[in-house]
Amino acid sequence: MSRLATFLTRTAGTPDRAERFGVTDLLAYGYLLFGVLIVLVPVAWTFFSSIKPERAVDNFDTRLLPYAQIEAEIEGQGPKPLWVHTDENGDEVLVFKAGPTRRETEVARPEAPDAVFTVPRSSLAPHETISVAVENYLDPLLKRNGQENFHFFTYLYNSVFVTVVATLITLLINAMAGFALSKYRFRGRLTFTILIVATLLIPASIILVSLFFVVWSFGIFGSLWGVIIPAAATPTGVFLLRQYMLTIPDELLEAARMDAASEWRIFWRIIIPLSLPALSVLAILSVIWRWNDFLWPLIVLISDPRQHTLQLGLTQFAGEFNTDFHYILAMTVVTLLPITLVFVWLQRFITTGIATTGLK
Amino acid sequence: MSLAGSLMLGLLLAWGLGGTVWLLTTRRYRVTQVPRFAMDLLGFPVELAQRLFGRGGVPYALLLPNMLIFGLFTFAPMILNFYVSFTGGSSIILFERPWVGLSKYVDIFACESYLVPKTCSNAGYNFFTGLYNTLWFVGIQVPIMCAVALITALVVNRDIKGRGFWRAMFFYPVMLSPVVIANIWNWVLHRKGVLNAGLDEMTGALNALAGLSGFDMVMTVLLAIVLMVVTERALRAGAEPSTAWTALFALILALLTAWANPLSLLDLSGSLWLGLALGAGLVWLVAAGHRSARIAIMVAAALAALMLLSIQFSTVFDMGRYRPNNWLVTPNTGWPFFWLVFVFCWSHMGFYMLILLAGLQAIPRDLYEAAKMDATRPLRAFTRITLPLVMPTLTVVIVLSLIRSFQIFDEVYLLTGGGPGRETYMIVQNIYEVAFTNSQPDYGQAAAGSVLMAVIIAVFTFFQLWLTRRQSEL
Numbered sequence: 101m102s103r104l105a106t107f108l109t110r111t112a113g114t115p116d117r118a119e120r121f122g123v124t125d126l127l128a129y130g131y132l133l134f135g136v137l138i139v140l141v142p143v144a145w146t147f148f149s150s151i152k153p154e155r156a157v158d159n160f161d162t163r164l165l166p167y168a169q170i171e172a173e174i175e176g177q178g179p180k181p182l183w184v185h186t187d188e189n190g191d192e193v194l195v196f197k198a199g200p201t202r203r204e205t206e207v208a209r210p211e212a213p214d215a216v217f218t219v220p221r222s223s224l225a226p227h228e229t230i231s232v233a234v235e236n237y238l239d240p241l242l243k244r245n246g247q248e249n250f251h252f253f254t255y256l257y258n259s260v261f262v263t264v265v266a267t268l269i270t271l272l273i274n275a276m277a278g279f280a281l282s283k284y285r286f287r288g289r290l291t292f293t294i295l296i297v298a299t300l301l302i303p304a305s306i307i308l309v310s311l312f313f314v315v316w317s318f319g320i321f322g323s324l325w326g327v328i329i330p331a332a333a334t335p336t337g338v339f340l341l342r343q344y345m346l347t348i349p350d351e352l353l354e355a356a357r358m359d360a361a362s363e364w365r366i367f368w369r370i371i372i373p374l375s376l377p378a379l380s381v382l383a384i385l386s387v388i389w390r391w392n393d394f395l396w397p398l399i400v401l402i403s404d405p406r407q408h409t410l411q412l413g414l415t416q417f418a419g420e421f422n423t424d425f426h427y428i429l430a431m432t433v434v435t436l437l438p439i440t441l442v443f444v445w446l447q448r449f450i451t452t453g454i455a456t457t458g459l460k
Numbered sequence: 461m462s463l464a465g466s467l468m469l470g471l472l473l474a475w476g477l478g479g480t481v482w483l484l485t486t487r488r489y490r491v492t493q494v495p496r497f498a499m500d501l502l503g504f505p506v507e508l509a510q511r512l513f514g515r516g517g518v519p520y521a522l523l524l525p526n527m528l529i530f531g532l533f534t535f536a537p538m539i540l541n542f543y544v545s546f547t548g549g550s551s552i553i554l555f556e557r558p559w560v561g562l563s564k565y566v567d568i569f570a571c572e573s574y575l576v577p578k579t580c581s582n583a584g585y586n587f588f589t590g591l592y593n594t595l596w597f598v599g600i601q602v603p604i605m606c607a608v609a610l611i612t613a614l615v616v617n618r619d620i621k622g623r624g625f626w627r628a629m630f631f632y633p634v635m636l637s638p639v640v641i642a643n644i645w646n647w648v649l650h651r652k653g654v655l656n657a658g659l660d661e662m663t664g665a666l667n668a669l670a671g672l673s674g675f676d677m678v679m680t681v682l683l684a685i686v687l688m689v690v691t692e693r694a695l696r697a698g699a700e701p702s703t704a705w706t707a708l709f710a711l712i713l714a715l716l717t718a719w720a721n722p723l724s725l726l727d728l729s730g731s732l733w734l735g736l737a738l739g740a741g742l743v744w745l746v747a748a749g750h751r752s753a754r755i756a757i758m759v760a761a762a763l764a765a766l767m768l769l770s771i772q773f774s775t776v777f778d779m780g781r782y783r784p785n786n787w788l789v790t791p792n793t794g795w796p797f798f799w800l801v802f803v804f805c806w807s808h809m810g811f812y813m814l815i816l817l818a819g820l821q822a823i824p825r826d827l828y829e830a831a832k833m834d835a836t837r838p839l840r841a842f843t844r845i846t847l848p849l850v851m852p853t854l855t856v857v858i859v860l861s862l863i864r865s866f867q868i869f870d871e872v873y874l875l876t877g878g879g880p881g882r883e884t885y886m887i888v889q890n891i892y893e894v895a896f897t898n899s900q901p902d903y904g905q906a907a908a909g910s911v912l913m914a915v916i917i918a919v920f921t922f923f924q925l926w927l928t929r930r931q932s933e934l
Contacts, residue, residue: 122704123693123702123704123705123708124704125618125620127704127707127708128615128618128620129620131611131612131615132615132616132620132626135612135629135630136626136629136630138806139629139630139632139633139806140629140632142644142645142648143632143636143644145647145648145654146643146644146647146648149647160650160652160653160657162654162657162658272502272525273525273526273529274526276506276522276523276525276526277522277523277525277526277527279522280518280519280520280522280523281519281523284518284519284522286516286519286520289519292523292527295527295530295535296530299530299534299535301863301918301921302534302538302914303863303866303867303914303917304867305867305869305888305891305910305913306541306867306910306911306913306914306917307534307537307538307541307910308888308891308892308895308906308910309541309544309891309895309903309906309907309910310536310537310538310540310541310543310544310907310910311533311537312552312895312896312903313537313540313544313552313554313903314532314533314536314537314540315533316552317553317554318468318532319466329529329533330529330533332529333525333526333527333529333530333533333534335530338526362507362510363506363507363510363515363518364500364503364506364507364510365500367503367506367522368499368503388634388635391637392635392636392637392638394637394638394639394870395869395870395888395892399892399896411637411638411639414639414640414643415639415874418639418643418646425647428643429643429647432639432640432643432644435637435639435640436636436637436640439635439636439637440632440635442635443628443632443635447624447628447631448624448628450631451624451627451628451631451814454631454811454814454815
């Protein structure tokens with residue numbers, strides 16, 4: 101008790117000030133908790149909604165867990181949802197609705213479907229159980245129940261293809277450019293550097309129209325290459341790698357030249373292995389950019405459903421079957437899952453990597 | 461296949477076949493050295509450049525692919541944009557497009573009043589509506605996001621437990637794609653969605669609570685105790701009043717002022733603002749270490765006690781019936797715009813927070829130690845040490861987020877589609893729709909819009925850099 105009293109009445113200015121949990125800490129933790137709730141609650145809510153059965157999603161059931169109303173096979177009437185009827189004495193009886201829902205609703209017991217009696221609507225509560233609606237996920241993935249238009253695996257393949265190929269090309273050519281700008285002295289080095297800075301300041305959306313002309317005249321409009329190639333050279337990547345490669349000692353290169361290694365082999369055997377940390381940061385950034393890319397793929401790929409990326413497929417899906425919220429939510433979760441897993445796995449690496457090197 | 465396409469194919473063939481032949485004739489490979497051969501083949505142009513021009517030619521060969529892509533897909537379109545904006549028609553073959561001079565720009569600028577888009581021609585109406593919405597969006601969103609990112613970075617930079625966890629959590633939305641973000645928020649903000657349901661339940665609970673007998677008394681006593689504790693803490697902390705406790709006190713004071721509504725005696729509204737102003741003034745007095753701070757807190761406490769006695773809590777907490785709001789659809793409420801700003805901040809804040817955090821961590825610790833030795837107040841340490849030293853990073857963040865939010869398209873297009881009406885119709889959506897979704901695509905018009913947008917972004921960026929030129933030179 102006395103310890104509690106000292107805890108409550110302690111004031112600042114006493115020697116143990118540094119270790120104590122002051123009001124500033126309280127405010128800081130309160131702020132952080134509030135922020136994390138704002139970040140996580142919508143995502144978590146989407147996930148919990150996506151495993152609810154269709155009926156619960158359509159009725160906007162705001163309970164956290166997936167409740168499903170139990171149905172029973174009624175003779176001559178097919179499956180009917182069951183309700184719990186509580187009468188005046190507090191006794192509970194399982195019934196199904198035999199007529200339309202009114203203030204006085206006609207109901208009957210499943211054992212005796214013909215013995216219809218009326219009860220007040222307020223005495224009826226749905227007879228529910230918790231069940232995870234796996235079909236929300238399986239129907240679009242396996243193209244069942246009229247979900248033939250959602251080619252999930254095509255979209256996934258396209259997305260993965262674009263992401264992987266674009267990232268590989270980005271890594272290779274940006275590393276080459278970074279190597280040239282960091283390890284060679286040549287005429288026009290400053291010009292090239294300034295040109296690359298300039299591209300950093302040209303936003304992609306203001307060259308949209310004429311980029312469309314260029315891509316179209318190259319004949320890659322409407323194909324995945326039209327998404328991959330224009331975005332392959334990134335000024336951010338060149339800078340990141342150049343800054344990193346500047347820290348590699350020149351003596352290593354000189355030693356290799358003594359051994360008559362060609363410049364390309366120096367690049368491949370010395371520079372690339374030594375700049376792996378920067379390369380992996382760029383790889384992660386590139387994967388995020390390409391996986392989440394929306395506007396440019398929308399322009400290039402929209403006309404051909406077989407070329408859609410996952411993001412486009414999901415947009416079309418949400419637009420086309422606007423009412424099937426349970427499928428949309430499930431597919432949203434499927435789309436955010438890979439990137440979430442990558443993030444959970446590499447989060448420390450990603451955040452420190454971007455904080456120290458990445459700028460865009 | 462077009463001309464350029466076949467050229468590319470030819471180039472690739474020449475690379476593969478020519479490289480193979482050249483490599484096999486000049487070097488020897490064993491069967492086990494297939495990976496090495498593949499690597500050499502990949503860099504064959506570089507090897508060739510070294511053979512032909514010596515080491516001096518190598519950097520150019522290394523830069524070639526990158527600069528080729530930059531040139532073809534960034535610089536060429538940049539220049540082509542001007543050309544396209546001077547041509548008309550809907551042909552996608554450049555040479556078949558008729559030259560129309562400045563008429564696309566004239567279309568846009570055919571306005572009676574540039575500030576009222578309704579008086580413009582059709583093209584001008586769309587362009588200026590998009591432009592003004594975007595300017596509003598940038599003007600509101602960039603300061604809010606930078607402030608929130610800076611505050612979050614400052615909090616995360618404190619000596620707190622689980623820093624990596626908090627940092628990662630704030631960064632997580634950056635990883636999500638716009639489509640996913642739009643679907644999530646559409647679901648949350650739906651008229652029957654969880655936000656409306658939650659607000660409904662909260663109002664119901666508050667109403668029920670306010671309806672309880674004795675609620676007034678309990679609430680008054682409770683707040684009185686809280687007020688006493690907070691005032692005592694604020695005044696007792698060391699020799700001078702503590703800023704953090706005063707902030708808490710100011711918050712309570714603002715709420716009390718809003719509830720007691722003293723301005724209603726004068727038939728004026730806006731007591732909340734009065735309360736906020738009072739609270740802010742108090743915090744400033746204390747944070748600046750003013751001599752009269754102690755007296756001001758005491759006066760404010762007396763004022764708060766007086767107001768506390770006058771408040772009828774049962775009417776303050778009686779919210780009435782909650783009407784579900786159709787957040788993204790109802791026109792003339794400002795909600796769609798508000799949610800756009802919110803969602804955009806939600807999804808991008810983490811990235812800027814990380815950059816600012818890196819800037820904060822680069823500030824040497826001894827500066828703060830020295831300030832502590834001199835008994836500097838935290839606010840002064842913030843304005844004299846933290847802010848000037850983080851200013852270069854903050855400038856970068858402001859410029860980047862400015863460019864980024866000027867280009868807002870994905871979130872708007874997927875959440876509101878520019879609606880209701882044209883309330884959230886942004887400039888990139890205008891460009892996109894004019895060029896790609898109209899039945900008669902008007903590339904010239906869209907290119908003219910892009911050129912104008914580029915000019916505006918450039919002006920903004922340079923103005924921003926000019927304003928902060930002293931800081932960014934640091």
